[in-house]
Structures are given as structure tokens and as C-alpha cells.
Amino acid sequence: NAGVTQTPKFRVLKTGQSMTLLCAQDMNHEYMYWYRQDPGMGLRLIHYSVGEGTTAKGEVPDGYNVSRLKKQNFLLGLESAAPSQTSVYFCASSFEREVSYNEQFFGPGTRLTVL
């Protein structure tokens, strides 16, 4: 049981290049999320998905696109990378459950630098 995995772990891009970050989970979770973490700031939600084939915008969605074609995978795309997108990206997943909370399990992160 690997939990939440992310590929790649590190990436350097030039301004204007595109790339896709892959998140995979083997816990049969319904919900998946993409966050970014910048120095001196709390994590911020980019996009999330509440099930296969669905996606929704978070707090900072501009410049990113996502897809959830399979339940276990959640892809984050940067069509034209900008230096402002230099950050550490975390994927998370959680069950859908009707309880008072919904614990999220995080991946190890992808460190992206845009030159």
C-alpha cells in the first residue's frame, strides 16, 4: 500500500514550457486535491475532484488545468509555465464520508522551478 505518490519529484522548466504532474493513490479514495506551498505561506488549494470525471476550482486555479480520468489518478497540467508557478506541489486524497471530518492524506510533493 503506497498511499499517495507523485511524479516527478523534481522538475526545472523554462518559461513557456508545459508539463504534467501525476498523482496516484491506491486507497480507493473518492476525493483528490492539488495544493501549492510557497515560502512564508500556508498551503493553497489549486483544484480538486470529488470523483472520477469531475473537477472543480480551488483558491488559486489560474494557469493550471486538471483531469481525473481514472479514480486513482489526478493530473495537474501547466500549459505555459511562468516563474510565479515555482513552488512545491502537493497532491492529497480522502474518502467521501458523512462524518464530521474528512482526513486528507498527502503525497511527498513535487518541487518545480520555472526559470
Place this chain on the structure above:
Amino acid sequence: KNQVEQSPQSLIILEGKNCTLQCNYTVSPFSNLRWYKQDTGRGPVSLTIMTFSENTKSNGRYTATLDADTKQSSLHITASQLSDSASYICVVSLDQAGTALIFGKGTTLSVSS
């Protein structure tokens, strides 16, 4: 504006000592409050989750408290270990689904021998 403020920003303690981290929030609506531990270069790991009706919850040497009236929470670490060196993040959720989390900036704890 929804905000989660943590203090202190950083803390250094000797191994074996206790410490308490603080979290104040101005968030509405409130669903639950979470504490996460984030080791350097790793993703956050959940320590505790509390709803407004819970005022304390423990996870081993970690004990979180919540005062929903004053909108304050604390994380107490007992008998600290070197492995406790990490960033501790307070997070408030606006909904049960967890799709609207407000993250604090974290407190960086360093435990020295």
C-alpha cells in the same frame, strides 16, 4: 477574511522538554480544526482533527485543545524527541468535505540534544 494565525513562528527546545504551539483563527463557517506535522521535504501528516464539540484530542505524545468560543487551539508536545523536529501546521476546515481548508503558515520546531 478567513485567517489562521500560528505562534510562535519558530521554536527551539531541548530533547525531553515539553512545548505548546498556538493557533488562533478567524474562520466562518467552522467545521473542524486539524493539526498536521510536516517533516522537511515531505508532505503533511495528520495528527488530530477536532470538531467544535470536542475540546481535546490526543495522539500519543501530542495533545490538541480547542476553544471554539475564543477561536483558539493549542498543540502540546510532551517529552519531545529529536524526531519531533518539523513544521506543525494548524488548519481550519470550512466544510465537512474538506474542500475548503484554511492553512496556517506553520510553527517550525527544532528539538536539540
